[in-house]
Amino acid sequence: MKIVVQVKLMPEAEQAATLRTVNDLACWVSRVAFARGVPREYELRQHTYAHLKAEGLGAQAAQHVIKKVRDAYTTLHANLRAGNLGKPKSKRRIKAASKPIAFRSEAAQPYDDRCLSWQYDQETVSIWTTVGRIKNVRFACSGDALKTLRDYRKGESDLMERGGVFYLIATCDVPETETYEPDGFIGVDLGIVNIATTSTGYQAAGRGLGRYRKRQLALRAKLQKKRTKSAKRRLKERSRRETRHVKNTNHIIAKTIVTEAERTAHGIALEELRGIRRRVRLRKPQRVALHSWAFSQLGDFIVYKAKRAGVPLVHVDPAYTSQTCAECGHVDKRNRVDQGLFICRGCGVVAHADRNASHNTATRGAAVWTAGRESRVPATP
Incomplete structure (x- = not known):
């Protein structure tokens, strides 16, 4: 399992000059690649390597600059094929494909x-x-x-x-810890009002994070109206601060869930929510909350922490988990009375809506684990 570790370097003027130089040269290599139809890395090296060496780059640094440019174009073309930059004739897609890729002066250098x-x-x-x-x-x-x-x-x-x-x-x-045979599964229901709700009773409320985001949104609106250099600088600072706050919150929630599963020798059943932003249609006031929802980051944190701890983890289909009764299995859209209340039309059970969904997720997780593990039935003689 690959993870990244970030270390802070003591300030050095040479490092700033190095980043500016290699990224300026990366922009030049990008223009050459664009003019020649983005050739393969070996061919691109033939057109640019000598110039990079003449500009003072070492052999390895020159190779890395060329590879960085070629990888950037590979990523761009993959996004174009996947439709991530819009439809074929959209302005965003045309703009991305009609000019060379540019690198910021502070962009990372391998x-x-x-x-x-x-x-x-x-x-x-x-x-x-x-x-x-x-x-x-x-x-x-x-x-x-x-x-x-x-x-x-x-x-x-x-x-x-x-x-x-x-x-x-x-x-x-980092080597992954060998997973154990789980004694049941903890279902995790992800949401906006409640960031995460588990079938064991843990609930991470999203009210505080929602208030924080709303306050940051109002502050951003005030700064954007000023349009000064200092306002733009403060906008960047606040954006980074908000990102760090959300990331720290997701780390805490993920660690709590994985620690509970490890302590009780349970596995974790997690909803597969990839692509939800493209599937869901919401009113304008709700779109900000949806697109600010860092569910993917939280899911990734739970996955990698579970792997490091050796906790079994499965992804399940979240369809109808909020409409299905965890007691009798009755499915009805009307079962979900409102955001927090679930009343089964079949058996009459009353429960917290997210808690009910987490129990359904846990049940599906156990079924997925049983279906996917190796059969232990003795071979036929």
Whole structure:
């Protein structure tokens, strides 16, 4: 299982100059690639490698710049084929496909072990820059992150700048813990009013996060009206702050759910909600809440934390879980009286709507696990 560890580098002017240089050259390579019909990486290297070397890049850095550009075009073409940038004649699609890809001056630059070496005991790195290799550059991270780096770091790392601060994003290949045979499943119902509700009784209310988002939305509207440089700077700061707050909230919820499953030797049944934004049709006032809902991030956090802990996890179809009675199995749209109330038309049971849905998710998770595991029936003699 691959995870990333972020470490903060001590400020160095050479790092800023390096990022600006490699990204300016990446823009040049992108223009060459666009003019030549985006050739394969080997052919693109023939057209650009000598120029990159003449501009002062090392051999590995030049290779990484070319690969970064080619990967960016591969991603663009994949998004075009998948329709993620609109229909064939939409303005957004035409705009994306009609000009070369541009790279921001602070965009991330990949480093391999030839350009970057780590000294974990001293908490320093030796890193290539456009003015030569710099040694003993200090970095800062938590004790757990340092242990993960020392034990599992493997592959490339990315140098990036964010808010004038430089970071190294290192890839770590952490082995997955062997999963156990679950003694039942914990169903997780994801929502907006209640971010997560489990069949064991845990409920993460979304009221506080909703108020926080509403307040940030009002502040953004005020700053956007000013249209000054300082207002734009503060908009970026607030956007990053809101992202960090939501991410931290999702981390806490995911850790709580996985810890409970590990403690009780249960598995986790999670709803498969990919593509919900394209399927759901809502009124305009509700669209902000839907598109601000970080359900995918929360689901990813639960998945990777479960893998690290060895907790079995399955994804289930969420269809009709909110309309199905967990007691008798009766399905009726009218069973869901409102957001929080469920009254079965068949057996008359009254329950919290999200709690009822989480029990249905748990039942489906157990069925998926049973259907997918290896048969233990003795072979016929």
